Amino acid sequence: MERPGWLVNWPVYRQLTGADRLGRGFAVRSPHTEHAAPRTEAAARVVSSVCPYCAVGCGQKVYVGMVGGREAVTQIEGDPDSPVSRGRLCPKGAASKQLVTHSGRQDKVLYRRPFAASWESLDLATAMDMIADRVLATRAATWEESVDGKRVARTLGFASLGGATLDNEENYLINKLWTALGAIQIENQARI
Amino acid sequence: MSAEQLQVPAAQFESYYGRPILKVTRWREPHLPAYLFLGELSGAAAVMGVAAGATGRPGLVRTGRVVAAAAAAAGAAFLTAELGRPERFLHMLRVAKLTSPMSIGSWILVSHSALTSAAAASSVTGLLGPLGTAAAAGSAVTGPLLAAYPGVLLANTAVPAWHSSYRELPLLFTGGALTAAAAAGLAVAALTGDQADVSPSQRLALAGAALECGAEFMLERRSDLVAEPYHTGEGGKLLKYARAATMSGALLGLAARRSRAAALASAALLAGGGLAAKFAVHRAGVESARDPKYVVQSQAANP
Amino acid sequence: MTSNSLYGPLEDVSGDAGYVAGHPERVGFFTDTSVCIGCKACEVACKEWNGLPDPDADLLKLTGMSYDNTAELGSNAWRHVAFIEQAVPQVSVLSRDGAGQLIISASAGDTDDSGQATRWLMASDVCKHCTHAGCLDVCPTGALVRTEFGTVIVQPDVCNGCAYCVSACPFGVIDRREDDGRAWKCTMCYDRLRGGLEPACAKACPTDSIQFGRLDELRVTAQARLAELHEAGITQARLYGADPEDGIGGAGAFFLLLDEPQVYGLPPDPVVTTRDLPAMWRWAGLAAGALAAGVAVAFAGRRA
């Protein structure tokens, strides 16, 4: 005779009819447990990356999946293939998913007018345009063709200080553009 | 302990910065003591109702049945309120685990509640008498179990003061069950003015007090370290009050027939003593879990 | 269910819980605290994988307990690194044997004016996944369950938050999350195990202080490491939770410690509460009988 589903799924019944008489294991498993699987298996893609914190350069695997209908990083963990790190991460590296997904991240341009007491919003394209204007105006106002009779062809009117998480390619373009504009106060955390 | 009092450099070989090794129980006051008290009351009241029926005391039958049903319901309410997810109370019936006194207790409580409710309903409405009697008879089986199992419930934990008391606690609770039922009997008698059936309650009080105070005495007499919370601190103090109240309540109960006031006072002392004992047990358990010495020193002494 | 279901050595812990032959080998953690650098990567990797809630920023305060601001294992901290600063007798750390070889012992640090050296112990604590697990035994809903890997987990779709497990754990591991109402603890990354991955903490651990693997193999590894340390003169080293004869039947997550367990906040010799359960039920039966007897005595004889 066919037993009804509720009965055969009732752990008490499974306790009485199976090997797990004390109800501490097989008989009492829940649907959540039966369906457990690493969420990384559901990732849409996995890319190889490098930890953005210290200079050891630990390998990372970045898993991207759908969260609330949008693509998001669902896990970052060590890359076991890396001869540098062998898949291991420190607390900062282990927190790097949160670095990417935390709620304190800014994703909008903010603008503070001179003498203003608060931020206002600004369109990214407008901001870029305004910044380009500032650079050119400052450069024009502060251009030095020579110092003590020696040609220098530069501006000391604006400066740049980069962080140590800038990529090589980013530093290359920063140095290239600023130098071509005649700026020389191009600095980096590397001196700090 | 405030951070100012801690000293990093002071190497503490006996504990980790004086912090508890165990988690202090999440079971709260008044929920836990109230549940323990109501459960034992219900259990003994149910038996009392049956015994009254068997011995021809219809007044006490109704008292026993109604008190048993009401106390079971109230106890279940306190138990449910203790759950982090009360809506999942019925998950208790998912399994039947001999290793879990709470699982066994849940089955007992649910059965007992159903039986006592049916018996009480029958008694109050006068309908379905035989069925009511049958249900009551059943509750005479579940009743003692309901009163006794919490002793295992508490003892089957890592809480030093509870686990080490697995002999005393069931006796304390069933003794308390008797005095609680006696208190109910005395109180109802005093309030209704029907003094006819007071003597079983008086005897019940004496028997219960003997058992309850005996168990308390056993707890207090123990010299092992983990029993310390039963004689010191809040737990120890409450336990002393509880014993005094129970003993005086039982003795005062002897005057119940002469004085309604004495009967009511006796009922109050018996109930208060029983309840205080439950608070004492809870606090002793909390204290023994909070101070790591009870864990470290008792275990370090193990062979 | 076998003769040692409640206490004592148990060869096949999953089999005892009803899993048929052919279930996976029992796995576990061996945490070698002698190489722990207290970086807390285990804590963070665990929280990131398991999505444990972030703290309430207003409650974040320095504990003053060395570098430990996690304080204890709990519903939201499934790994906890303990930090212990000690004054210890100075041992010669750079001495030579007869052949001129350097003899290196454990870190002794520098000495203070009284000739005492400083030792800084660190240890990553975790759920022990006991062979005889009190939390699992007492759970009234079957929310706590033994898995096919021999580990012990809470099933969040079952737990009703009765908190019995909280009081039953002899290590003070499991706890109820108050805003959520359910009990939580280390699952040894059950979902990862099902996918053939190692737990997040063990994977992250930079110095391999946390090792994951088959429990029988880990015990062999641990014995070898212990022997190595003893040979190096570090006689205080000892294994904790590795012995199937102990009060919990041996832990699924065991440790190499450099001092007494209680120094790390661990109970010295815990015993699963269920060991005494049969006796408890007997006493309860006696008490129930006493109740019945008490009533019988009280009602003895017809009414006067």
Next chain:
Amino acid sequence: MAECHPVAFQWVVQAKQRGATVLHVDPRFTRTSALASAHVPTRAGGDIVFLGALINYVLAGGHEFREYVTAYTNAADMLPADFVDAEDGDGLFSGYDQETRTYDNATWQPTGERDLTLSHPRCVFQVLKRHFARYTPELVDEVCGIAPADFERIASTLVACSGREKTTAWVYAVGWTQHSTGVQHIRTASILQTLLGNMGRPGGGIMALRGHANIQGATDIPTLFHLLGGYLPMPAAGESMEAYLRRIPDTGFWGNKRAYLVSMLKAWFGDAASAANDYCFGYLPRITGDHGTYRTTLDMIDGKVKGYFLLGENPAVGSAGGRLQRLALANLDWLVVKDLAMIESATFWQKGPEIESGELVTERIGTEVFFLPAAAHVEKDGSFTNTQRLLQWHEKALDPPGDARSDLSFIYHLGRKIRAKLASSSDPRDRPVLDLTWDYPVEGEQEEPSAVAVLAEINGHAADGSPLSAFTQLAGDGSTSCGSWIHAGVFAGGVNQSARRKPDAEQSWVALEWGWAWPANRRILYNRASADPQGRPWSEAKAYIWWDADAGEWTGHDVPDIEKTKPPSFRPQPGARAQAALSGADAFIMQADGKAALFVPSGLADGPLPVHFEPAESPLRNRVYGQDTSPVSVQYRDRLPVRAQVAGHAATYPYVVTTYRLTEHHTAGSMSRTLGRLAELQPELFCEVSPGLAAERGLANGGWATIITARAAIEARVLVTRRNRPLRIPGEGVIHQVGLPYHWGSEGIVTGDSVNDLLPVVLDPNVYIQESKVATCDIRPGRRPRGPARLELVRQYREQAGLGAEWEPQQGDAGPDAEPAAGPDAEPDAEPAAGPDAGPAQTGHPAAPGGTEHHDQ
């Protein structure tokens, strides 16, 4: 190392388990100390004495690796008779000019003779011996607080673990570099390691543990005022291309300087660069001395600098003298901040400490601020160079959210806009930017420029447009282009070599197929020194690179750091240039003479040999020489540091304060204090004090303390710990040190005072890095005063110490006391500061005319 580079520490733990001795010399007892074989506490700022005494131990005991030293170093060089060593000059070398606080190195130049017996009194080896003779174990005791018996054990271990069969590695971080004598700390270690023969060999070298994901890369492909790509120097005022090239040596691999420079100019200016116009060399702006970040900060206060880009950097918290930094930001016309989360440098006008104190008023701050959100590392392609010079590519996983963009996107599109606005200009000054090659392909809706295309440009192209595979292909005739010569080969075969990820288990232990290390994918620099002059490994245990006579080439585990087929017996023709001028036994191929420089005749501003000076702020007088502090350190007017021995100071600021990092946080905190996961692990700023100091000052564990220096007063929780051991200095009594991690500020989940506010701005004269590891302070129980009372407290202390009541320069009075010592490139005749001093063998940097290395905190 366990503290700040935990994952790298796994290799140390493994080595220790295999029998290595791990010694940790640090003022602080850290997580590294906990696992080391021994921790040796020392006084911050005494490193030259400690290392110098080890050198003395080696030389006095004859423990140097004589064959290595003779063959591979300049120990045999003869110095001129008029050279005066600091030994005879009481701390000063010949050539010092008191007025300008600079050295003229004319008397430091070797005569050209060599004494291979190393016995002539004027040979470098003998000078070295005399120079370090006064660095005795007793001196170490007096300066560092390390007992002679402990020192003896360390020294004998070091010697026992060096030589043919064994090597010793040194590992350092900013504990050595952030000093007014920082470069000389590395120099001292380099001398020691070279004498012991530990350079260029497996298990040897000096490992600079750099602090951030791409701090090494930011030095190699620099955003540093004095450098162009690949350690080419920036041109000086009025300098022609020929003059510029003359100051780079002709011999050694720097001899190909024209090829490096011209190829870079071709990469930047494309077809506009031709032989006729010196390949647009004139397009490059010229430097005049110090344009470092602190100089620039003062120039902001002085109104000379109007605009500022902060691209992932937070100087309001992370730079020394936080108040100075914020006053500078408040005096700008405009400021662009690009970061992941809100940082203190963007909100100084809203909630900086100076707003609280009333020094600055929001409505009176005219700085226009743009905050642009940045992309995280998983939201862009690009390469990081790790601390071993290893480039590793990180792949983009998804688009950045909202307005967030990569810095590559920002700079590329800003450049596009600027070029568009200037398109019709005929002004010659606009030619450089208009002639730039600036046509990178873009991808996706966000028009993200291709980082691969940029890497390909850095790698360079041959005349036919094919990717270069090695820097030896570069030509000086404009036929090749290459953005950074040391990176030629990273795109060899059109394949992004930095993205290679052959699993560890599937390749050799050197792992040559994981990522790509500059130069030439070489993992250990100067590895020719792992073999003897005849090309044989020094020992079987330490075999790494050797000459295979049958095949007629160098072979081994790594890419040989010498021309592959140049035999050990090769001897150069007279007048040969570049690498052809070096023999087959010259291992240090970036040096003009192919020799490791025990003595550095030029390139260093503060002397050819290391000399101990007290930190600018110190509780002690210099025990070694009459000259007290560095005679050439960079200091600025009105910001002069406090000297303890000046009356009143010692009593007012009696303790040493040192700063550092914790495992759980990251520098100025914007990448850690903003994360709940990390914030909770170290939620509050704390100071670490010894039980003795706690008793002396009434500090309670877990309570509050206020720390006061001549610049600022901050508050911190107190951690009383026996890990912080007071030092007993003979004749001085006990020196207490207060330790402070510096990760906190006003933004993020957990906040606290900024420790860098306490520090003075005193800089190393070679690299302009601040002395943040040592200052003097007072500490007292309780929280600091609020509002203006906080300033008043600092003022009271200054008055008590006899210092001026005002200390931060306000607008218009920030001129320097003197131009700092000659910048790294200011000397027209500067030769590369090459060799082990500038380029540790296992990491670091090629010997570069641009000077020595830079270190981040």
